[in-house]
Amino acid sequence: MKERQFGVVAFKSTQYAIKADTIFNRHNIKYRTIPTPREITHSCGLAIKFNLDDIKEVGNIIEDNHLETEGIFKIIKDNEGNKAEKLH
């Protein structure tokens, strides 16, 4: 299996995740609403997955819209499983 990396924003509550989904939808950015990866345990069940190249824009969207997060993470998937690294 090839190593894969992507960014994930985890939120303080489902309400913020739903709000984030609506807001991200309005922006020209590739994102996906996903179940929060198991490696990030301390948060609500929904998260936003994004391309790490867009991290700056993602950060701006979160700040501008006062979305309360549990953090922004980098998820690394490889043969040994998934690893999460907190970026922000």
Place this chain on the structure above:
Amino acid sequence: MKKEINATGQACPKPVIMTKKELDNINEGMITTIVDNEAAKDNVSKLAKSLGYEYEVDAKSDNEYHITITKGDKEEIEKKSDKVTKGNSKDVTIVFASDTMGKGSEQLGKILIKSFIYTLTEATPYPSTLIFYNGGVHLTCEGSEVLEDLKELEAKGVEIISCGTCLDYYEIQDKLQVGEISNMYTIYERLKNASNTVNIG
């Protein structure tokens, strides 16, 4: 033995029924069904596929398709059906009866279903078939936010079928973006033959 069935001008699901009846009548041989539209062509082909028979489609024109089905010996048929259940997919059929997951908040339901379909792409073995009917057909059509995931699943060998009656009812038959159009016969067959059926929606 060779036989020809002219099913042109017959409304769905008549061509499938006519073909099935003839196939049941013979022990082995070839049956060519002639139909005049693409949906009928797909449905007759699917019938052959689901029965484990070899078939060939000859598109004579936009409104004339010849589907030739070969009914061979049983051993061969069983070998083929074995292949379907082996490999990367599990004999599970997942049914999407609406474009939201669960009842309560529609907004939440829409997000949950996106998240659920994404999860399907991440967990192996994959299900063998995904069935979409009633409001569920919105998920396989233009404007759906899960198309990318569904296409990925299809590329991995997951069968994706949308109810033709439903697409027609919502007038989105031409908006289908992934998988195939099917009828109640195929839907029932998949539900009946799967060792496990999961209902979502």
